Amino acid sequence: MGVKTLLKKALVSREMEEIFDRVPKEAVGSYGYDPWGASLEGSKIGLAIFKRFYDHYFRVQTFGLENIPKNGRVLVIANHSGQLPLDGVMISIAVATNPNGPRAPRAMIERFFPTVPFVGNYLNEVGSVIGDPINCVRMLERDECVIVFPEGVRGSGKLYNKRYQLQRFGHGFMHLAMQTGSPIVPVGVVGCEETMPSLANIKPLAKILGLPYVPVTVPFPLPARVVLSFGEPLSFPREVISEEHVALNVEKVKEKIRDLIQKGLEQRKGRFF
């Protein structure tokens, strides 16, 4: 019996299996893998492990899950924070276990991840792919649910004194949404800022290690309460009139996320307790 089978037997509950049975499945090959290296078995095990942290460690509260379409292409756009991509993991679990209609989450990850042994492969196996526009278009054309953090490392690597301040959004996600006619579901993430508060960034060390940042922070994520607020889907016309017009559309999404963050901060029961 392989390691995967053992893990699946030990961790994946019947309830989890039932949720997965409801997830719309895209084409996979004869060995259960898709072209990005994601596998259903790997996703089940990953979900089973992190769902425990989601429920009991970060005690995630969700609002507006009904705004995620049950099927069809959709871009889930969120603010990014917390040094590690925990916000991506939390949103993925919320999407995959959505009682209104679970979806297979496809999170776009930073470009350096594939070069990191074990981590890159693991992220691929659970459905994440590098944030390349070609990947994103292909997935949206397959009517998948794609999660994007337009702030990138500017958001995840920011210091604690800049918490809940949205950094510059790239325009790529808006071009992709307009090109593919995909609705955008904005998400405000609250709590991940407190999981790994960063006091400083050791830039010289980051340069030596080839990493985007090396934070001065706690050695492991703190048990902060996380609130995820999903907004109503936003649709934009397919025609790109000018880059300025795209920037205005990006600003609309950013404004919506800002409102959702504010709402989340008000709804949060406490930072840690």
Add this chain to the structure above:
Amino acid sequence: MPAKKTGKKKSTVLVTGAAGVLAQQTIARLSLKHPIVAVDFRRAVEIGPNIPSYKVDFLKRGLEDVFRQHDISTVIHIGRIGTDIGGKFFRYNANVIGTQKLYDLCVKYHVNHVVVMSSYFVYGASPYNPALLDEDTPLKASDLTLNLIDTVELENLSQIYLYKHPQLNMQILRPTNIAGPGVRNNIGRLLSLRWAPVLMGFNPVMQFIHVLDLADAISLLLEKPKKAGIYNLAPNDWVPYKTVLSECNIHAVPFPSVPPGLTVSISRLLKWKAFPSYLVNYFKYPVIIDGGKFERTFGFKPARSLEEIFTHYRELKKEPWI
């Protein structure tokens, strides 16, 4: 200058690389309908009573005699020197300079259909590759390793002739890993082993095409209307490298993956033909290509499954060691 072909005679097909299993399977399919001439740089291969076969060095003048003696209208250029043979200079001369001579003769002798076998290696194994690379993706292989320059240059050369000489109706094929009985390329050698290296922390998804499917695809190009262009050839099926090894009864040997220079140095020291240093990244990062254009244009889908390919290599292990 030889006269243009009238089109009344049955078209003769010149197949290069005749000593290889792919060329032989292609010849077996085409010889029922077309006169065939076979050439190879290694040796004159015995193929059949009605099939003239020559040992030809593309860099020597003797190649033109083949065109003088036979009314060739189609060239299937499979005889590319594989990445596991010779040094980079030898491969460059044979694959690039030699192929240019062949193409010049195709122009001179009014050949009206050229099929050339390139490789998915041209895309390069970069960690930043998206999945499902299509034919318009930039070729990055020579950026990553000098040993694949001849592979990329052969492509560039073929593309020049594709656009400069449209009368050649050139079709450039970029197949994924070719495997199956008799295949002696890098991956064929590796899957025949009982032990194979695995870079620690990396398990890229891969694609494989059965050599018989590839021969079917090439023969189809002669049967269907000629549509010049570049085509990826790969099935819509994907499997991680470690699963491939386990399906082929191969023991995985952990190989250090960081720092990257160490992996390359060890591979270079071992001089392992199945796992050369310049192909290390193809066992580290996925290079998944999209075969959709070929499928749509020629209505072709590979008929043989991954399981069929792996079964062959499993069965191979049952044979006693000699």
